[in-house]
Amino acid sequence: MAAQPMQPSQQALRVQRRLSRERRLSLVVTACTALLAVIFLWPFMAVLAQSFNRLDVVKNPMSIIPTAFTFELYEMIVTRYHLERYFLNTLGVVTTTTVLSTFASALAGYALAKLPFRGRNIALLLILAVMLLPTDSMLVSKFVVMRQLGLLNSYWGLVLPSIGGGAFGIFLMRQFMLQIPTEMLESGRIDGCNEFGLFLRLVLPNMKASVAVLAILSLSGSWNSVLWPQILISDENMQLIMPAIMRLRNGMSTDAYATPVTIAAAIVCALLPLGLYLYSQRFFTAALAGALKG
16 A cells, blocks of 8 residues: 655644754753853953952952952052063063064975975974974973073073974974965976075965964964073073063962962963964964865
């Protein structure tokens, strides 16, 4: 016997049930996502709230609403602890490091991706091997080299080890450079442009998003660096902001203001990397995804 065709009302009822299940599932996923967002954001919001409280107010450390709103802690960053000079020191070092390391990484990545020279694959393998080494394992050798060069207590001692761009930066830029059409470079060579001219006039203008990604990663790494500046710079007036905050944090047992001022200073330190990431996030994910295709 032939099967009876399904009535339109039954079809509509089945579609309605399926849509209802999808809506319930969507609500559950949204609720779980919102709960996770609250769990992750609450500690940061609590710290932010504490940075706007008065020192003489008894506070709930988990409250996200300041008990008595004031900028007292942020004023003490300048008036009592004079951390602004460390911010300026850090800004100069980070700017120089970011510009030089990004340019060097892009140049090395271009050579590894587009220039057919002997030993290119070996150089790439060595770079990958360096990526496997913990950064702290190279601190002693870097310190010895900087001492032999007479760069202890010098900002160039902080900048020079980063000018090579780092293994990760070089590898990342190589992956970006693999997306550049070889035909475009060949046409430039036919027109008489040398390799450095090709890099400046053809490659970099087409890699703005990728260069921005590497610059942000380099800036964040330099801005948050603590151990290497502590080792190299012993002059207190030349210290960077992160070691200065660590020194302030270590004085919590003897200074009643150290803990709240450390919180406020940490909030200020987070503003620059966070602001740059928010500004550039429209192409950040796309550029990284493209690099992984190589």
